[in-house]
Amino acid sequence: MSLIVTGSIGIDSVETPTRTAEQVLGGSAIYFAAGASFFTPVRLVAAVGDDFPESFLNTIKHFSVDLAGLEHRPGSKTFRWRGRYHENMNRRDTIEVELNVLGEAQPPVPSAYRDSKFVFLANTHPAAQLELLDQFPDRELAVADTMDLWIETERDALTTLLAQIDGLVLNNDEAEQLAGDANLIRAAETIASMGPKFVVVKKGEHGAFIVYQGEKAVLPAYPAREVVDPTGAGDAFAGGMMGQLATSPKLSLDRLRWAMAYGTIVASFNIESFSLDRMLQITRTDINRRFEAFRSMLQIAD
């Protein structure tokens, strides 16, 4: 089934306590698309400038991603971001950001993409997310991500968006901020009452949980001995989850948890390297193997 993602492509520089990666491929839509592509073909709507390296394009082509919606905008520059992680890798600071093409007009959605059934609106201005949403009249499942900036400055547009989407994926700080409640379970329930059928709260190394029609499910992260770079883990998680949901769209708590578990596994690979380096090495077989290990790790039997 057709899955589409709209979001950012970036040229990232990432500093961790032990290593640094300069000018590597990144961006929410890229991590999402790569993660989802293990499950289903992905359509990508995003824009880059004429500084976007040919080699990055080849990297994207490794994955099952349709690039008809990738706009090369002449005279513009690609979004750039530099981040620095703290010692324990749970926190990071943005050191530099150049919006570039992200500060300009949205890239057009190819008309061939209008029939997309599964829509993921990666983080951007909620008004832009709403505009994008309108271009997929046949959608069966629309899920969005957001960030602290929009919660603070664009609450009205975000509230309008929440009433029109099926699911919201956000991190724990954002959930707390959006609901004004330090209890994450109650916060997620409050957000669900604003419209979406389900709310997934991502907690990084502590896993994720979901509220769906008054029910809850919770998953730990896959235990990782080595975290090289957490950048994009949340997007890769959402990609794995949506990719799996797109193969079998009927919503239920079981189905959503099952999809979240695949998202968890995709994210666990993604953090093992900078950029998409680890995702480039693995296949669906690797994902399935770790998925089964994770599943049995959670089986409580005496």
Next chain:
Amino acid sequence: MSLIVTGSIGIDSVETPTRTAEQVLGGSAIYFAAGASFFTPVRLVAAVGDDFPESFLNTIKHFSVDLAGLEHRPGSKTFRWRGRYHENMNRRDTIEVELNVLGEAQPPVPSAYRDSKFVFLANTHPAAQLELLDQFPDRELAVADTMDLWIETERDALTTLLAQIDGLVLNNDEAEQLAGDANLIRAAETIASMGPKFVVVKKGEHGAFIVYQGEKAVLPAYPAREVVDPTGAGDAFAGGMMGQLATSPKLSLDRLRWAMAYGTIVASFNIESFSLDRMLQITRTDINRRFEAFRSMLQIAD
């Protein structure tokens, strides 16, 4: 099978963002004993002063706890602690502490307790934990807790202790500090290499994980809509876990995870009130019901 706990009994005052409890029953041994008593009778070795209220004694008697090892020390005062939780309840500050009887000699272990098979050494000076350990020559499983203070100031005694116990239970900050490693999985593996067969890392609202003979298991916390008071949750968790292990002592990763899941459920009840108030209301049936909900919450099936 005979389970014994040695540790503190306190008169606690607890301030949370919304409510305060003045001078209520607390202490690591009390939370542990109450939690474990749902699974097996518990022997308690601890000391209180002559300020210890009769009503607190009656509260303890509600649970299946043998009080032959509870010393009333004339002329001494009971350990007192006042803590204040931050807005999100994950962090707290100690506002006042009076060691009182905890700063004096250890309470004697009744000779009838020498045959104890399951030993839990709640947090105290590691040299005192070692002394206590020697008094249980027939022990089959000895597990200890510790804290940041001893990791910093008594590393030698703690290292000696680690070589003599079967399991260590500690929280994430302590694991990071003890191993000198911000990656919790690696930290737990490092600690396991110092002696204990298993290391359980408690992460509060984010659950717990275990390393045992090179294998790992991870559990989220039971999702809680309302946290009244997190005090004692880690001890109640350890109590539920050890109580369940004592009913069926052969160690395996499955068995340990199963016991940890019971500990998770006991802790989830404990945080629903101050002191032991919620534990006083529930029965093993309530624990089993929530345990089954938790178990199915973690079952990944499509």
